Amino acid sequence: MIQVKNLYVDLGDFQLQDINLTVDEGEYFIVLGPTGAGKTVLLESIAGLYPVKSGQIWLRGKEVTSLEPEKRNISIVYQDHVLFPHLSAAENILFGLKIHRRPKQELVKVLDWLSDLLGIAHIMDRSPDTLSGGERQKVALARALSTKPEVLLLDEPLSALDPETREGVQKELRQLHNQLKVTTIHVTHDFEEAIALGDHIAVLGEGCIKQVGTPEQIFHQPNSEFVAHFAMARNIFTGEVVERDDGSTVFRTEDTELEVVTDLRGKLHASVRPEDILISPEPLRSTARNSFCGTITHIADRGSTLYLTVNLPPDFICLVTRRSCEEMRLTKGQKVYITFKASAVHIF
Amino acid sequence: MIQVKNLYVDLGDFQLQDINLTVDEGEYFIVLGPTGAGKTVLLESIAGLYPVKSGQIWLRGKEVTSLEPEKRNISIVYQDHVLFPHLSAAENILFGLKIHRRPKQELVKVLDWLSDLLGIAHIMDRSPDTLSGGERQKVALARALSTKPEVLLLDEPLSALDPETREGVQKELRQLHNQLKVTTIHVTHDFEEAIALGDHIAVLGEGCIKQVGTPEQIFHQPNSEFVAHFAMARNIFTGEVVERDDGSTVFRTEDTELEVVTDLRGKLHASVRPEDILISPEPLRSTARNSFCGTITHIADRGSTLYLTVNLPPDFICLVTRRSCEEMRLTKGQKVYITFKASAVHIF
């Protein structure tokens, strides 16, 4: 368990103030914030790599605020990996154990374990500058895990990867965490990444923590404009991707089932952009696979466009033009049908 | 008029070969190609700034292949503007005229003309490093125009701008060209930019010219996979944005009218992504503003998804899932309705 109490960090241009976080043992904790919010510095402060102006950091019930970083047993993986360029992949991974003068057979064992775990046995002798982004990422992860840290800090681990690799690595991070249960703090600016991975999420912005909660709390009950800005752009749901008997793939939430196009399976999240949803007074017979009946519970006027909240349940936010709304005489309390294509549902 | 004949340029890693281009007097000519295709080097070769291995460049009926760049009267605007950092905006613009020792009153006249034309009178005394991207762009354009060049070369002039400014600058480039009628060669990797601006387009790829033609020829009759790759992703139409009597904004093509959401007016282009189009056997009554009846003329199988060509006319390419297609028993020759929202139409 790691606790950050009233942390105050000076970044020169601005400050991080009154940072309070509690991360439970074995938890996957996400710090979500825009670029330049001081997320990396927050991680470095926790690791003892950046001077703290005031406040305390507690690790498993002990105060470590002024402890040397090498005595904390907290590992960090930077966004751009920062591998030791003069050492091979294997030497990078074993650096920590060699520093601790562990016996040879332990080195071999740990290296075997990590290269199996991450599937990197074939690149062990290569130099970091010959590795791809995804491979460097895995070596950096293996290096961080080699010392069996109490806390693993991940600094935007997915943002340096291209979109194709990202989805796979995100899945692997989840699996890795399920297997190892190492307490993890992961910082990111990507809302969907935060939702997909986090047990709890802290939203960092304007130098302080705006909100802490479960993914559901963050996207259903944003406590400020700042947090809402992250959450508002999409309809986000928690549920499970399953195959139905008829061979179709659906995303099943508590209340409803959405037809989707995806190769992913299991407990996941889904989002639908408000502008991809069609509203009609009668059900539509069309190529769109998802069509539901619901009630308009709220209309938010944005000038030439309007945001309708349609409750099925759950709530869907839909974007329509003012002309459509007037022509179809949409009013609060009215029953309407919402329709969107299976390919408009994003699973993550 | 500028002619490039059998140009061969060595770029070290690869070569530009057999480049043949004819750009008419006063034409806006686009060279379209992916990043790294050697577009900048092609412009520099035309300007005499890069050594040509073989081939010829003719300018208004004279061969200029070995002429010094300062004697060609061809101006270039680089992507990142490359303003003289030690000179003010006005001094940048007047650099060419001062080199030519033009009289003081001419300098004043040209500066007034250019700062009016581009709306930059208020930044004339500023240093380049205090200017925004859009302002630097305009100063670079003014500098290039100051010497009344026979040919203006534009190296990805829009790609260094943020998306908000880009649309405005694109419009201004069009207007500027309509006013001044200076022969222009503009290189870009953006297909829609090419369509929107070009009188003719040459597609550059794999070291040679793949196709030359009008925008319509390029997107309706791509002559190779390479060119088709640029064109295939969207339904693209040429037409005019007008306001209808009932106050709605429509994009009018030869054959049809699409309802759209845009502030632009006049002769433009529109695109609709195949995945944004809904297909149904009957007309839909919904918030979607565009619904048309047409005939399926072609079905292209892509595994779990299918591309349908629906002829209204014009032809629309629509993406549907295999399940939808089977369930609705869509077949070639069938009459269907296509539906998409006004906000799904991109005007450029």
Place this chain on the structure above:
Amino acid sequence: MVKKWFATNNMTITFILLGGIIFLFIIVPLLKMIVASDPKILLDTALDSEVINSIGLTLYAALIATVIGFLLGVPLAYLLARFDFPGKNLVEGLIDVPIVVPHIAAGIALLFVFGRSSLAGKAFNLIGIDFFDSIAGIVIAMLFVSIPFMIDSAKEGFKKVDVRLEKVSRTLGASPWQAFFKISIPLAWRSIVAGGVMMWARGISEFAAVIILAYHPMVASTLIYERFETYGLDYARPAAVLLILVCLISFIVLRLLLYRGQKT
């Protein structure tokens, strides 16, 4: 609790102690010599015409060497910054040779080529230039040992100038000369001047190569050396202090002008 992990460990403390030794080793001798000087003796020395003349000669000869270095070194620096050619590495290596060749041996080599009995020496003699025991000799000795500073600094300066700035100026009608003088030189100016200052300072500090070619007229270093040899440390010291002060003050003033130029 305020904490600076990077400043309070025993390694940084050790490093501060070790680094402090070498830092003190550099500044204490200069500082102590300046501080320990009797201002009156220093003033007397400053009024000693022999001292004034030799310091003046030193500054003057180093300035001429710098001007020659500017006229000949800047074009070479531009070529090296702009063009690649086979053997470029060798040329760049050879240009730095004067820094690593012992200066006494360099002086011997220069005397061998430019001395009265050599071919070049005789040729220059015809146009009235004699390199032995003359200002011309001092200048070429200084030029030889200090030219690499000018070339290297100007080269780095030109490298930082985007070649496309020159290209744009060409399309606007500038000849290669105009592009060079209106674009490249103004933008590389600070590096060139910094190189010139270093070259001038290095010229002033030269002794070994100078005395081989020209013991007379005496540059400041030679004068100090002769006084040291003839009368001992105490007699040589005031002139040495004066020379150090002149050098440091000129150097500081020039650097400050350079940095002020950067800001405006």
Place this chain on the structure above:
Amino acid sequence: MVKKWFATNNMTITFILLGGIIFLFIIVPLLKMIVASDPKILLDTALDSEVINSIGLTLYAALIATVIGFLLGVPLAYLLARFDFPGKNLVEGLIDVPIVVPHIAAGIALLFVFGRSSLAGKAFNLIGIDFFDSIAGIVIAMLFVSIPFMIDSAKEGFKKVDVRLEKVSRTLGASPWQAFFKISIPLAWRSIVAGGVMMWARGISEFAAVIILAYHPMVASTLIYERFETYGLDYARPAAVLLILVCLISFIVLRLLLYRGQKT
């Protein structure tokens, strides 16, 4: 038709001519002196024990100065590369002062501080070290004039090492010392060695500061100077050629080793 706009205009031709003059001015004296040497005389000189001893002494003293410079200069370079503190610019400026101070004056200053009559001189005398006319004196003279090369080069080397590499090693359990020796030093090694080579070469080339502190035992430069003063150019030349050859060959070999190390 092949065309290179940037190579065939009259400006580049003029620049090649001007640059060629200064390039020839640098290499012709050295080349001519080496080429014009009678191999037999050169061989005799190489067997002259006085010459061998002085060259050996020069190389040895410069090496000791370099080792001291390494031990004291590298920590200082690391501090300057890693930390900001008020007055850092001043410290960095002062470290470069030995390059611009006239070497004769620097020698006087060193003698003033480390001479037999000074406080430091007396203190060192108690532990058996005398700086006047001794190898110790030669070493500190060389150290003084050449230390900036080591500090500046090592500093640039450390600056290029991402500080986060050290931070990562700390999280993996490395102490500051381990991070320094296992990460910072290996990654900055080439710059440090390059600085060491420059420092060594600069130490060998020093004459002015050395003769003030220690005319005897004679370093190679002093021997050449004495032969030049006593017997003239022709007698001094073979030893000068030999010294230049030793310097250039050592320098080239070391640079090649350094570049080979870069590739593997």
